[in-house]
Each structure stands twice: as structure tokens, then as C-alpha cells.
Amino acid sequence: MALTTSFLDEILAFMPSDAVRLNDLEEFGRDETDDYCFEPDLVLFPGSAEDTARILALCNRYKVPVTCRGGGTGLSGGALPVKGGLVLSTDRLNRILYIDTANLQVTVEPGVITQVLQESVAEFGLYYPPDPSSRGTCTLGGNLAESAGGPHAFKYGTTRDYVLNLQVALMDGSLIWTGANVTKYATGYHLTQLMVGSEGTLGVITQAVLKLIPAPGADLLLSVPFYDLESACRAVSAIQLAGIRPSAVEFMEKEALEMSAKFLGITMPFPAEVVAELLIELDGDSLDQLYPLAERLSGILEQEGAGEIRLADQADTKETLWRLRRQIGHAVRAHSTYKEEDTVVPMSALPSLMLKVKALCRKYGVRSVCYGHAGDGNIHVNLLKEQHPDPYWNQTLPIMIEELFEEVHRLGGTVSGEHGIGWSQKRYMALVMDPVQIQLMKGIKAVFDPLGLLNPGKIWEA
Ligand SMILES: Cc1cc2nc3c(=O)[nH]c(=O)nc-3n(C[C@H](O)[C@H](O)[C@H](O)COP(=O)(O)OP(=O)(O)OC[C@H]3O[C@@H](n4cnc5c(N)ncnc54)[C@H](O)[C@@H]3O)c2cc1C
Numbered sequence: 336m337a338l339t340t341s342f343l344d345e346i347l348a349f350m351p352s353d354a355v356r357l358n359d360l361e362e363f364g365r366d367e368t369d370d371y372c373f374e375p376d377l378v379l380f381p382g383s384a385e386d387t388a389r390i391l392a393l394c395n396r397y398k399v400p401v402t403c404r405g406g407g408t409g410l411s412g413g414a415l416p417v418k419g420g421l422v423l424s425t426d427r428l429n430r431i432l433y434i435d436t437a438n439l440q441v442t443v444e445p446g447v448i449t450q451v452l453q454e455s456v457a458e459f460g461l462y463y464p465p466d467p468s469s470r471g472t473c474t475l476g477g478n479l480a481e482s483a484g485g486p487h488a489f490k491y492g493t494t495r496d497y498v499l500n501l502q503v504a505l506m507d508g509s510l511i512w513t514g515a516n517v518t519k520y521a522t523g524y525h526l527t528q529l530m531v532g533s534e535g536t537l538g539v540i541t542q543a544v545l546k547l548i549p550a551p552g553a554d555l556l557l558s559v560p561f562y563d564l565e566s567a568c569r570a571v572s573a574i575q576l577a578g579i580r581p582s583a584v585e586f587m588e589k590e591a592l593e594m595s596a597k598f599l600g601i602t603m604p605f606p607a608e609v610v611a612e613l614l615i616e617l618d619g620d621s622l623d624q625l626y627p628l629a630e631r632l633s634g635i636l637e638q639e640g641a642g643e644i645r646l647a648d649q650a651d652t653k654e655t656l657w658r659l660r661r662q663i664g665h666a667v668r669a670h671s672t673y674k675e676e677d678t679v680v681p682m683s684a685l686p687s688l689m690l691k692v693k694a695l696c697r698k699y700g701v702r703s704v705c706y707g708h709a710g711d712g713n714i715h716v717n718l719l720k721e722q723h724p725d726p727y728w729n730q731t732l733p734i735m736i737e738e739l740f741e742e743v744h745r746l747g748g749t750v751s752g753e754h755g756i757g758w759s760q761k762r763y764m765a766l767v768m769d770p771v772q773i774q775l776m777k778g779i780k781a782v783f784d785p786l787g788l789l790n791p792g793k794i795w796e797a
Pocket of ligand 1: 480
């Protein structure tokens with residue numbers, strides 16, 4: 336869309352010239368979702384909450400679409416400016432403002448990289464658990480907007496569970512706090528939780544007060560091989576039933592491990608006959624406390640069909656195993672064109688989900704690679720294009736995804752556990768949502784953004 340001179344003049348009147356970009360904008364038209372590209376007309380890098388609110392008010396007045404962007408690592412196209420207009424980058428809103436050790440809280444700007452926060456609070460013996468595998472490049476603002484999870488959500492919960500209060504810039508130019516810096520809150524509608532997971536469609540988060548916990552003193556990893564997929568999935572329920580709460584239970588199919596090892600240029604540290612691995616982390620006060628727990632857990636897993644379990648308590652071995660897990664997404668992308676679906680089902684339904692995925696793949700002759708947060712029933716199903724010609728892939732993929740999600744819904748699950756709906760998943764909302772639910776959500780959107788200018792075209796068809 337063409338931006339008017341008067342709109343640009345009003346922007347340039349208060350934004351420093353190095354915070355305004357009018358050329359070479361292609362990188363801001365992409366995120367990590369497929370090959371989509373929607374180039375914006377302008378990118379702004381506000382340095383304060385007040386400037387952010389002023390920008391939104393101007394967009395509202397001049398009817399300019401505006402899309403907020405954090406690290407651009409989203410997997411559902413949330414940060415794509417699909418209607419053009421302006422991208423508001425949080426790159427310069429990147430300060431950790433206050434680590435409050437007395438109240439176990441931290442106040443941050445939204446552009447802080449997740450891993451940077453984790454490392455900063457670790458210096459005070461504190462822990463911020465939400466850790467998407469993209470934590471080295473994604474931002475807290477993006478995590479809040481997507482209610483991001485990660486491996487440690489199994490024990491500690493997702494981003495949603497660590498938010499106390501948010502400062503939000505609204506489309507009318509106002510700047511509000513949504514709650515209070517307290518851990519209990521029963522004061523009217525919970526606007527803080529409404530903002531979390533709203534995918535940048537209701538307001539722009541300009542500050543966040545997040546909850547911290549004391550850091551665990553020790554952790555160790557169990558690398559647990561299985562010779563069939565169902566046993567690996569069933570073992571997850573068995574761990575729970577035994578009353579053991581690992582800090583992570585990650586599932587990786589053999590193909591995922593192979594691709595990641597190849598991508599990292601390391602030798603596969605697993606026997607060839609393995610079909611899937613569970614990577615299980617235990618944490619607690621000390622290793623002395625964890626070794627007996629690991630032994631009890633190993634006994635349970637062996638009963639469920641596990642092969643030879645390897646215990647990793649040395650930093651370099653743990654690091655290699657986590658790198659293998661965290662790089663799977665990039666490795667799949669390097670292997671082939673693909674489509675990732677963020678399925679989530681009740682934990683006990685995991686074996687049925689895996690059976691369905693494999694049956695679908697046999698039916699359509701398409702390979703899949705599955706991995707993810709098995710402890711939460713959250714499996715990333717990657718369908719691979721590989722040798723298939725474009726017409727076959729383009730025709731078959733939507734059919735496969737629809738069949739997959741119908742089964743996910745039948746199993747009591749839904750179409751996204753942590754990646755959000757954004758641009759790429761909105762056509763599947765109707766499969767899992769009642770029309771009345773969607774109408775209620777559209778009503779909420781209309782209250783915050785009556786003209787539909789903030790991150791337009793996301794979550795549902797306009
Ligand atoms: C290799 C890889 C691994 C991943 N692993 C995980 C994982 O384990 N768990 C997981 O949950 N996700 C994972 N993701 C997905 C992605 O990293 C998360 O969704 C992350 O939260 C996005 O953060 P971001 O800063 O990159 O946001 P962006 O992609 O820039 O934006 C995402 C959404 O947030 C909105 N937004 C950004 N900042 C703000 C703000 N300040 N106010 C309001 N809205 C805002 C945007 O408008 C957009 O809708 C992974 C992605 C990759 C590429």
C-alpha cells in the first residue's frame with residue numbers, strides 16, 4: 336500500500352532517522368514459516384513505549400496496517416505483514432530493566448532475547464524456565480504473544496505461567512498496565528492473560544513483569560532408546576503414573592536424530608536399530624538426590640520396552656544431546672521443503688496420534704519426521720516434500736493436514752500447542768472451534784482494534 340507523505344512526515348517528526356527504514360525490507364517480510372514473503376512498506380524501530388504508542392495512534396488515524404515483529408522466528412507466520420503497511424520491530428526495546436531478587440520478578444522490554452534473560456537471571460541463582468528451542472534468537476515479546484513453550488514446559492509450564500503484568504500500547508495510542516506485579520490476581524477480567532497468546536492482534540507489549548523461580552541445583556539427562564514408536568509414546572504415561580515429574584520429556588524419531596546429526600556434522604550417538612528416543616531430564620537440589628530417581632525411572636522405562644539407557648551427567652555430553660534436539664527444526668528445513676504441524680493431544684493419545692501420522696504417510700506416499708514435547712502431548716509433525724513434484728505436493732498436503740487435524744480433534748487435541756495460528760494455520764480453526772467461540776474472539780478483537788489494522792489477516796479469515 337502507498338503510505339501518504341503526511342503520514343511519513345508525522346512519523347519522521349519524532350522518530351530518529353536511524354530508527355526508520357524505507358528500503359531493503361525483504362527480510363522483514365519473512366519469518367521462519369515456510370517460504371512466505373510479504374514485504375512491508377516501512378519498518379520502524381521505536382526505542383520507547385511512548386514512541387510505540389504514538390506510532391500505533393498514527394497508524395489508526397491514517398488507516399495504515401501495522402504488524403509487530405520480535406525475533407522473526409515464528410512458525411505460523413504471525414509476524415508477516417500480509418496486508419503491507421508498517422512493521423514495528425522491537426529490536427531497540429531490548430533492555431532488562433530490573434531484576435527484583437526480593438520478589439523473584441524481572442521487568443523487561445519485549446525485544447530481550449529469551450536466552451539472554453535466562454543467562455542474566457542465572458547470575459542471581461534464579462531461573463526463567465520457558466525455553467523454546469529458538470531461545471537464542473526469539474524474543475520475550477514474541478514468546479508472550481505466542482504463549483511459547485519448550486522442553487521445560489512439562490514440569491514448569493509455558494510462558495503464560497510466568498507473566499505477572501504487562502505494559503501494552505493500544506491502537507488508540509494509550510499505554511496501559513494490564514494487572515499488578517503480584518502472583519495472585521482476582522480483580523476483574525484478566526487482561527494480562529488475554530494478551531498472552533493473542534499473537535500481536537490486540538496490542539503491542541512494551542514491558543513485561545515476569546515471574547522467576549530459584550534455579551535447580553543439578554540436572555541429568557537420560558537418553559532412552561525404543562525399538563517401536565508406540566512403546567516410546569506409552570512410556571510417557573507410565574512415567575507420570577509412577578509419580579515422577581521430569582523437567583523435560585522430549586520425543587525424537589530416528590529420522591529426526593539422523594537429520595540433526597548430519598546437520599551438525601556429528602556421528603549419530605545411537606544404535607542403528609533404534610526407532611525413537613526419549614530425552615528425559617531430571618532436575619533437583621543435587622546429583623545425590625537425582626541418581627536414585629534416575630535408577631527408579633530406568634526400571635519403569637525398561638518395563639515399557641526401552642533399550643540400553645545412557646545417563647548423561649557431564650556438561651559436554653548433555654550439551655551434545657540438547658544440541659541434537661534443539662537443531663532438529665533447522666535440520667529438517669535443510670533437508671527438504673516441508674510443512675510442520677504443531678499437534679497437541681492428551682498424553683495418553685500419543686500412540687494413536689503416531690499411528691495415524693504413519694498411516695497417512697503410507698496412504699499418500701509422503702515421509703514424515705516427528706519430534707517434540709512428548710510430556711505435554713505436543714508433537715511437531717513434519718511432512719516432507721522430498722522428491723514429489725510441486726503439483727502432487729500442493730494438492731496432497733492440504734488433504735493430509737485436514738485428515739491429520741480431524742484425528743487430532745477426535746483424540747481430544749487441537750491444532751496448535753505452542754506455535755500459534757497466525758497466517759498459516761487459520762484455515763484449520765473451524766475444525767476445532769465452535770462458530771460461537773470464533774465470534775466471541777472477533778468481538779474481543781473489535782474492542783481493541785475496531786478498524787482491524789493491528790496484525791491484520793491473522794488467526795481467522797478477515
Ligand atoms: C528452530 C525453531 C525452534 C522453535 N522451537 C519452539 C519451541 O520449542 N517452543 C515454542 O513455543 N516455539 C518454538 N519456535 C517458534 C518461535 O520461536 C516462537 O513462536 C517464538 O515465541 C517467536 O518469538 P519471536 O520473537 O521470534 O516472534 P516473531 O516471530 O517475531 O513474532 C511472533 C508473533 O508475536 C507477535 N509479537 C512479537 N513481539 C510482540 C510484542 N512485543 N507485542 C505483541 N506482539 C508481539 C508478532 O506480531 C507475531 O504475531 C521455534 C522456532 C524455530 C525457528
